[in-house]
Structures are given as structure tokens and as C-alpha cells.
Amino acid sequence: MSDPQYKLRVAIVGCGIGGLALAASLSTFLKQNPDAPRIAVDMYEAKPEVSTIGAGVAIWKRSWQVLQDLGFEEDIVKKGFKVPKDGESRGPIFRKSDQPSEGFDFHDHMMPYGPLGLHRPTLLEILQSKISDDCKIHTSKRLEGYDTLENGVVNLIFSDGSTATADILVAADGVHSSTRASLFKTLGEEQYIQPVFSGTIAYRGGFPKSKLAEAFPDHWAMNHPKVWCGKNMHVVSHPLGPSIGMICYVSIPEAEGAIYDGPLVREVPNEEVVRLFENWEPDLHPLIKSVESYSAWAIHVVKPLPTYVSGPVVLLGDAAHAMTPHQGVGGGQAIVDAHILGRLLAHPLTSKSNVSAVLDLYDSLRRPPTEEVTEKSRINGLMYEFNHPDFLFNDLATHPDGPTRAELEALGKAVGKSFEWLAEGDVQADWVAAEAKLMLIAQAEDQ
Numbered sequence: 255m256s257d258p259q260y261k262l263r264v265a266i267v268g269c270g271i272g273g274l275a276l277a278a279s280l281s282t283f284l285k286q287n288p289d290a291p292r293i294a295v296d297m298y299e300a301k302p303e304v305s306t307i308g309a310g311v312a313i314w315k316r317s318w319q320v321l322q323d324l325g326f327e328e329d330i331v332k333k334g335f336k337v338p339k340d341g342e343s344r345g346p347i348f349r350k351s352d353q354p355s356e357g358f359d360f361h362d363h364m365m366p367y368g369p370l371g372l373h374r375p376t377l378l379e380i381l382q383s384k385i386s387d388d389c390k391i392h393t394s395k396r397l398e399g400y401d402t403l404e405n406g407v408v409n410l411i412f413s414d415g416s417t418a419t420a421d422i423l424v425a426a427d428g429v430h431s432s433t434r435a436s437l438f439k440t441l442g443e444e445q446y447i448q449p450v451f452s453g454t455i456a457y458r459g460g461f462p463k464s465k466l467a468e469a470f471p472d473h474w475a476m477n478h479p480k481v482w483c484g485k486n487m488h489v490v491s492h493p494l495g496p497s498i499g500m501i502c503y504v505s506i507p508e509a510e511g512a513i514y515d516g517p518l519v520r521e522v523p524n525e526e527v528v529r530l531f532e533n534w535e536p537d538l539h540p541l542i543k544s545v546e547s548y549s550a551w552a553i554h555v556v557k558p559l560p561t562y563v564s565g566p567v568v569l570l571g572d573a574a575h576a577m578t579p580h581q582g583v584g585g586g587q588a589i590v591d592a593h594i595l596g597r598l599l600a601h602p603l604t605s606k607s608n609v610s611a612v613l614d615l616y617d618s619l620r621r622p623p624t625e626e627v628t629e630k631s632r633i634n635g636l637m638y639e640f641n642h643p644d645f646l647f648n649d650l651a652t653h654p655d656g657p658t659r660a661e662l663e664a665l666g667k668a669v670g671k672s673f674e675w676l677a678e679g680d681v682q683a684d685w686v687a688a689e690a691k692l693m694l695i696a697q698a699e700d701q
């Protein structure tokens with residue numbers, strides 16, 4: 255039964271970065287127009303509580319502007335995080351490491367902007383803090399699928415046998431989205447149901463700095479991020495408060511795009527990772543050995559989709575465009591999606607009668623840039639692991655001793671360039687353009 259005080263009832267599936275950012279965006283922009291019709295929001299999260307995996311998330315210019323626009327800057331500063339600034343800042347050193355002898359640095363990476371390194375649980379906590387009373391969170395609710403009723407209302411079906419209805423269903427349920435599966439099953443486009451294997455396993459872990467300090471007090475990794483590069487493998491080590499975070503990537507390029515039949519995440523003892531990197535340079539070994547155990551993630555991506563919208567159902571964040579983590583932007587893209595979608599839905603010009611055109615507008619605004627970012631991130635992975643077609647170093651006939659320093663410096667320049675776009679753009683200008691299009695939708699409806 256629809257409640258007349260609400261212009262729309264929105265169901266958000268998934269309380270990760272994207273889902274919570276959307277709830278925060280809807281709450282913020284509806285509050286700015288207290289006389290405008292309200293939106294009832296129900297959020298459904300499969301887990302028993304709102305939580306996240308992983309330590310840090312990099313926030314670049316656009317996602318930072320969104321967090322500012324949603325009024326989070328003060329909270330973030332209060333929690334002791336340094337806000338990002340325009341202009342270059344020191345990033346990781348890139349180093350050739352895939353040989354038993356000492357490696358060498360080939361690229362001193364300057365970040366074009368920030369980024370802000372946010373603690374993931376803190377980000378979720380901050381996003382949740384701005385959610386209005388019109389938004390209810392229901393935990394232990396795993397969406398299994400949905401159908402659209404004759405009156406256009408979406409019927410959500412949960413794994414516990416319960417159901418719920420909404421005017422709009424937003425899928426923020428991550429890379430293995432069951433909403434995306436239902437959507438493309440209904441459209442008869444089964445090739446978009448499953449995410450595909452990126453070809454890369456990420457071994458994630460961390461350890462307290464004190465562990466390294468005992469034997470290697472002057473180790474570079476204590477205070478500086480580093481990308482340790484080699485053929486088909488690379489390692490990112492980064493200081494995070496009193497700890498050092500480690501992600502060891504191992505790729506099988508031929509497996510890219512395949513359906514992966516192993517476990518998506520598994521715990522592995524450190525010996526497995528130590529063995530994988532045993533022929534790499536000595537400086538890396540104490541770092542890899544210091545992690546007690548790793549969780550191994552089979553990184554999956556979503557193939558470019560023909561649409562993010564079908565009828566009253568809309569995809570957001572990883573459900574729409576899960577990408578490899580090699581630019582550190584997947585979460586940021588989910589935040590930008592959430593900002594624009596929340597602002598469009600909350601706008602007084604958006605109503606039940608034109609919401610379908612408004613969702614199509616979201617699709618046209620977000621699908622092209624997120625597809626582009628997904629490809630940029632993939633290309634970075636190829637560069638870090640010496641597999642980019644412009645920088646192939648694996649031909650033993652021409653490179654019996656591996657890549658030269660000059661060749662790697664050229665690669666480093668390309669890596670530097672690949673990050674430049676992260677300092678570009680302006681969320682407010684994007685919104686002005688989006689609002690102009692929304693006005694055209696409303697005008698067309700009036701005629």
C-alpha cells in the first residue's frame with residue numbers, strides 16, 4: 255500500500271560503500287528541500303550487520319568532492335584523516351623486483367591529487383551517520399531475485415522466503431550481484447549474469463610495523479608505499495598507521511575472462527605466498543613473511559554491460575562495473591554513482607511518472623565513464639606486471655636479462671600518466687549538466 259507522504263519507495267539491496275552512499279545522498283538532498291515530497295528507503299543487507307572487508311580505500315578528487323557535498327569533511331577531519339589537496343603529492347615508488355638479486359627503483363610516482371586514504375569501516379560509519387529516519391536498514395536479508403508486478407511495482411524475494419515491494423530497486427549488492435543476475439536473466443542476456451575472472455588472485459594481509467622494526471628498522475616499507483613489480487606478479491606494500499598493509503597479486507593472463515570455479519575467497523598460510531615470491535629480491539622477503547596468513551581473493555570483474563537500468567531496477571557500484579583494483583577507484587566510482595542517482599531521485603522535478611526517464615538519464619551519465627575507468631584499471635594491471643603490449647619484456651631473444659632501466663623508466667612514465675585523470679573533473683559541474691537534462695525530462699512531460 256503506498257503512503258501518500260512519499261513520492262517514491264526505494265529499495266536498496268546491499269549496505270556496502272555504494273548502498274550507504276546512496277542512502278546518505280538521498281537523505282542529504284531531501285533534507286535540503288524539506289517541502290518537497292519525501293522518499294521512503296528500505297535497505298536490505300545479506301550479512302547480520304553492516305560491515306566491510308579490507309583496510310583502506312583511496313578517495314580521489316571526484317569522490318572527495320562528493321563526500322564534501324554530503325557534508326562529511328568535518329567528520330573525516332575529526333577522525334584524524336588528512337583531507338586531499340589539489341596539486342601533486344608523493345605516491346609509491348615502483349621497483350623491479352622479480353629476480354633473486356637486488357632490484358631497482360624505476361618510477362617515483364607523484365599522485366596528481368590526494369588521495370585521502372580512508373579506513374573502510376570508518377567510511378561506512380560516516381556514511382551511515384547521515385541517513386535519515388525515512389531510511390530503514392534490514393540486516394540478514396539476502397535478495398534471491400525479483401519480479402516486476404503488473405502495476406510496475408518491484409517484488410523483492412529474499413532467501414528466508416519473505417518478500418517486500420518497492421517502486422525502484424537499486425542493486426548495490428556488489429560484484430556477484432543477484433539483482434544483476436535477475437535483471438539479465440529477464441532480458442534473456444545470460445552473458446552478463448556472472449562476473450568473469452580477471453585472471454588475478456590478490457593475497458591480502460597485514461602486520462604490525464613493530465614486527466619489521468626488530469630486524470629491519472630502516473626498511474623503506476616502514477614509512478613509504480611501494481609497488482614491487484615483475485612478470486605476471488606484483489606486490490603493493492603500504493604503511494597504514496601502526497601497520498603495514500600487503501597485497502600480493504599473482505596473474506595468469508590467459509585466464510582473463512574465464513568463469514572461475516575455485517573458491518572466491520580462501521584463507522592461505524603465509525608459506526604459500528612465500529613460495530610464490532621465493533625468487534624475488536631479498537628486500538621483499540621479510541615483508542611477505544611477516545604476514546601470518548593471507549586471504550586470497552579471486553578478483554572478478556563485470557563485463558561492460560549494455561545497460562545499468564531495466565524498468566524500475568537500477569545497478570550501482572560493483573554490481574554495475576566491478577573492476578580490478580589497480581587504480582584504487584572502484585569504491586570511489588560507487589560513491590560518484592550514488593551521489594548523482596541520489597540527487598536525481600531526490601530532486602523535486604522527479605516524480606513517479608517520469609522516474610523511468612530519470613533512471614535512463616543516470617545510465618547515460620554513469621555508464622560511459624565507469625566503462626572507461628574499468629579499462630584504465632585493467633591497463634594498469636598489465637603495466638605493473640610487464641604485460642602491456644607497448645611494454646613487453648618477456649621475449650628472451652631480445653631481452654635475455656629482462657627489461658632495461660630505460661625501458662622500465664618509459665613504463666613508469668606511462669604509469670604516471672595513467673593517474674592524471676584522477677585530478678580532473680568537477681562534481682558540481684557534472685551536476686549542473688545533469689540537472690539541465692532533468693529539466694528537459696520534466697518539460698517534455700508537461701507538454
Ligand SMILES: Cc1cc2nc3c(=O)[nH]c(=O)nc-3n(C[C@H](O)[C@H](O)[C@H](O)COP(=O)(O)OP(=O)(O)OC[C@H]3O[C@@H](n4cnc5c(N)ncnc54)[C@H](O)[C@@H]3O)c2cc1C
Nearest residue numbers: 268270271272300312397427428571572582583584585586
Ligand atoms: C584488493 C582490493 C583493493 C581495493 N582498493 C580500492 C581502493 O583503494 N579504492 C577504491 O575506491 N576501491 C578499491 N577497491 C574496490 C572497492 O572495494 C569496491 O569497488 C567497493 O567496495 C564497491 O562497493 P559496493 O558497495 O558496490 O559493493 P560491496 O562493497 O561489495 O558491497 C556490497 C554489499 O551488498 C551485500 N550483498 C551482497 N549480495 C547481497 C544480496 N543478495 N542481498 C543483500 N545484500 C547483499 C554485501 O554483503 C555487501 O555489504 C578495492 C578492491 C579490492 C578487491
